[in-house]
Amino acid sequence: xxxxxxxxxxxxxxxxxxxxxxxxxxxxxxxxxxxxxxxxxxxxxxxxxxxxxxxxxxxxxxxxxxxxxxxxxxxxxxxxxxxxxxxxxxx
Numbered sequence: 014x015x016x017x018x019x020x021x022x023x024x025x026x027x028x029x030x031x032x033x034x035x036x037x038x039x040x041x042x043x044x045x046x047x048x049x050x051x052x053x054x055x056x057x058x059x060x061x062x063x064x065x066x067x068x069x070x071x072x073x074x075x076x077x078x079x080x081x082x083x084x085x086x087x088x089x090x091x092x093x094x095x096x097x098x099x100x101x102x103x104x
Contacts, residue, residue: 026061030054 037050 023061023065026057030057030061 033054034051037047037054040047042050
């Protein structure tokens with residue numbers, strides 16, 4: 014799955030879970046069955062949320078790496094070889 018498809022996939026999953034919740038609300042089932050069904054739906058929500066958390070963590074890590082690379086390219090920060098060389102010769 015490509016990154017551009019992920020938001021659409023999450024959207025589709027949330028719509029599917031929302032439809033399931035609406036069907037549960039409209040059915041005539043016992044309170045115990047209703048409770049078990051809600052537990053299953055909320056467990057799926059938790060799974061989707063944990064995947065979103067992992068994706069956000071991966072994006073944060075990529076942003077951190079991108080910042081390091083950009084500091085090196087632009088000569089800002091301590092990752093510049095010229096900066097490091099000039100610092101080594103200071104008394």
